[in-house]
Amino acid sequence: MAEPDWLTARPIAHRGLHDAARGLIENTASAVAAAVAAGYGIEVDLQVSRDGDAMVHHDDALGRLTEGSGRLAELDAAALRQVPFRATADRMMTLGELCDMVGARVTLVLELKSRFDRDARLIARVADVLAAYAGPVALMSFDPYVVAGLRRMAPRLRRGIVAERRFDHSEWRHISSWQRHSMAHLLHAPTTRPDFVAYRVDDLPAPATRLWSLFGRPVLTWTVRTPAQRERAAAWADQMIFEGFRP
16 A cells, blocks of 8 residues: 555545534535544535636535525536525535635545536636645546646646446446446556546455555545445555545
C-alpha cells in the first residue's frame, strides 16, 4: 500500500457526515460542518449551473432532497443558491462557499459530475476557484475526459479516476461497451495520468487496483457502509469513503 499522506490519512465522509434523522442532509453545509468537527476528510459532488458555476450537489436535477424541480444545468447559480433542502435550513452551496467554510481544516475530495458530453465548463470553474485555495484538495470523476481536462487545466492539483468493475447499472447504458471496459480497467491511464483511483468497494480486489498499488499510487474505495465492506477496504485500499457510521 502507498504511504499515508493527507489524502489517505483520515477516513473520508461520503457527501459529508450526513444523517437525515439528525437533519444533516448530504452535500449540505450542515453535513460538511459535522465532518469538519469530527476531523474527517469530506467527499462532495459538483454539478455545473447554467452560468458555469460549480454547485455542491449530487443529482443533476432538483427534487430528490430539495424543493423545486428542474435540471441544475438549466438554472443559474444565484437561483440554485436559494433552493432549500427539505427539513433543514440549508441552501445549496457553490464550490467557493464550500472552500470558505472548510478553510483548509480537513481534506476535500471533490467529484466532478459529468454527462459524458465533453462540456469543459465545470473543469474550468473548479480550476479557477481552487487556484486560490491553499487547503488539501483532490479532484476526481468517472469521466476520463474530465480527468484529462484537469490534467491540462489544473496540473498542480491531485486528480483521480472513479471506477467500478462492470458499469452494468442502467445509468451507464449511454456509454459504449468498449468505453465501460476501458473505464473499469483504467485503460485511459496514459492519457488521464490519475494520481489516485477510487474504486467500488464490492469490486475489490480488482486487477486494476492491484496494479495501481504496485506503482505506489493511493487506492480509495467507496462507499463503505457495513463491517464486511470495512474489512474489505482495510485489506485492499489505502483509505475508505464511508457513510452511515463513524470510524
